[in-house]
Every structure is written in C-alpha cells, then in structure tokens.
Amino acid sequence: MENVNYYECKNVTKSYGNLTALDDVNFSIGKNEVVGLLGDNGAGKSTLIKMMSGVVTPDTGKIFVDGKETRISTRKESEEVAGIETIYQNSALCDDMTITRNIFMGREITTNLGFMDHKKMEETSVDVLESGVHISGIDSPLKEIGALSGGQKQAVAIARAVYFKRKILLLDEPTSALSVRETERVLQYVTELKKEDVSSVIVTHNLYHAFQVCDRFVVMSHGKVIFEKNKSDTNLEEVTEQVIKV
Ligand SMILES: Nc1ncnc2c1ncn2[C@@H]1O[C@H](COP(=O)(O)OP(=O)(O)OP(=O)(O)O)[C@@H](O)[C@H]1O
Numbered sequence: 001m002e003n004v005n006y007y008e009c010k011n012v013t014k015s016y017g018n019l020t021a022l023d024d025v026n027f028s029i030g031k032n033e034v035v036g037l038l039g040d041n042g043a044g045k046s047t048l049i050k051m052m053s054g055v056v057t058p059d060t061g062k063i064f065v066d067g068k069e070t071r072i073s074t075r076k077e078s079e080e081v082a083g084i085e086t087i088y089q090n091s092a093l094c095d096d097m098t099i100t101r102n103i104f105m106g107r108e109i110t111t112n113l114g115f116m117d118h119k120k121m122e123e124t125s126v127d128v129l130e131s132g133v134h135i136s137g138i139d140s141p142l143k144e145i146g147a148l149s150g151g152q153k154q155a156v157a158i159a160r161a162v163y164f165k166r167k168i169l170l171l172d173e174p175t176s177a178l179s180v181r182e183t184e185r186v187l188q189y190v191t192e193l194k195k196e197d198v199s200s201v202i203v204t205h206n207l208y209h210a211f212q213v214c215d216r217f218v219v220m221s222h223g224k225v226i227f228e229k230n231k232s233d234t235n236l237e238e239v240t241e242q243v244i245k246v
C-alpha cells in the first residue's frame with residue numbers, strides 16, 4: 001500500500017507585523033505515528049499547531065488532507081474536515097460541565113423528538129471512559145470536569161478524540177503542569193492511540209518525554225523547520241543539539 005501522509009502543509013508562512021512566526025514551513029503527519037514538534041521558546045511551534053487546528057489562518061501555503069488540497073479556516077473545519085482534535089493544557093474542556101456534557105459538547109445525541117438523550121449520552125460516556133483509553137480514578141460520567149486532575153482532564157479529551165474517530169491529535173505542551181504519574185499516563189495514551197489509527201503531534205520541551213513516545217522529530221527555530229529525522233536515524237544528543245542551536 002502506498003504510504004500517503006495523512007496531513008501535509010506546504011510552504012506555509014504566517015507573519016505578525018515584521019515578525020515571521022512561520023517561514024515557508026513544510027510539515028507532514030503520517031498514519032499511525034507520533035511526531036515530536038520541538039524547538040526553543042518562540043520557535044513557532046504553537047503557531048503551527050494553531051494553524052493546523054484552524055485557529056490561525058496562514059498568509060500563504062497549501063494544506064492537504066489525505067492527498068487532497070483542503071482549506072481549513074475554523075476549528076470546526078479542522079475537526080470535521082481534517083479529523084483534528086487539539087488539546088491545550090487548560091482550555092480543552094469546560095470546568096463546570098459534567099464529563100458527559102464535555103464529551104458531547106456541540107454534538108449532543110438527541111431523541112426522535114429532538115430532545116437531548118441524556119440517558120444515551122451517559123451510557124455512551126461510560127463506554128468511552130472504559131474503552132479505548134482507560135482513565136483511572138473516574139467513577140461517574142456525571143462528575144464535573146473541574147473536579148478532575150490535569151491528567152484526567154486530558155484523558156477525557158483524548159477519549160473524546162477516540163470516540164469521534166479523529167485522525168490526528170495535537171497536544172501543545174500537554175505535560176508541562178502534570179505530575180510524574182499523570183505524565184506517564186498521557187504519554188501512554190498517545191502511544192495507545194496509534195492502535196486506534198490516531199496519529200499525534202506532541203509539542204514538548206522535555207526531550208526525554210519526546211524520545212519516550214515519538215517516532216519522528218521535527219525541530220523548529222525562528223519560524224523555520226531546521227531538522228527532521230526518524231527516531232531510528234537519530235539520538236538524544238543530536239536532537240538536543242538542534243534544539244539549543246541558535
Ligand atoms: N498573536 C500573535 N501576535 C503577535 N506575535 C505572535 C502571536 N502569536 C505568536 N507570535 C510570535 O510568533 C513567534 C512564535 O510564537 P509561538 O507561540 O509559535 O512559539 P513557540 O515555539 O510555541 O514557543 P514556546 O515554546 O515559548 O511556547 C513568537 O515570536 C511570538 O511572539
């Protein structure tokens with residue numbers, strides 16, 4: 001079978017006044033892979049993530065999904081057209097909603113009469129929480145999201161991606177505020193997602209975490225991609241050197 005990249009952006013540029021946040025960037029995500037997007041502060045990583053999730057519109061460049069040129073200009077389009085789910089550290093979920101409401105936000109299940117089918121949503125939430133990814137310490141889908149730890153919140157967002165059969169999960173520094181144990185769980189979920197046919201892009205400053213889960217590394221500096229290698233062709237020393245290179 002031909003190995004087509006699931007997602008690809010070509011010659012993407014984004015400027016803010018005189019500052020070029022993305023400078024002629026080519027970036028691709030294959031099937032069943034975890035890509036580590038690395039680089040120093042201000043390198044352009046979050047801008048690239050936001051561009052992919054439809055929050056930032058590029059000035060120039062093309063986007064291809066499954067080989068077809070695609071236009072993504074809103075977050076909804078990135079979710080529905082490209083199958084992209086994005087997890088930001090704090091804003092992925094609404095704290096005062098139950099887990100069930102969060103999982104079905106914007107895509108509620110309704111009865112034949114058009115009313116919200118709470119029972120069905122709760123039952124499905126139990127399935128979501130118990131299958132695919134196992135989230136420890138959550139006993140009820142009626143629990144408010146605000147009562148969960150950072151790692152559990154991310155796990156719910158990951159479960160949502162699995163349930164809605166997303167193709168790509170974008171995680172921008174997901175582990176920066178997590179405990180060691182929670183970090184391990186989130187990294188484990190990302191690896192498990194490959195079995196569900198979900199590829200991930202993980203932005204992190206922790207190269208040990210990156211080496212634990214990523215199949216490929218892309219290093220950015222001053223808005224440009226300066227290095228790209230498969231894990232099997234590189235090592236921690238080389239990647240570290242690229243990240244700290246000015
Ligand atoms: N909305 C914006 N307006 C103006 N400048 C911006 C905006 N967003 C990003 N930038 C600038 O673009 C550059 C890239 O920022 P970006 O947030 O993508 O970096 P990053 O690689 O995610 O860094 P960090 O590791 O610190 O999160 C920075 O110089 C930043 O100041």
Ligand SMILES: [Mg+2]
Binds near residue numbers: 045046047
């Ligand atoms: Mg950032």
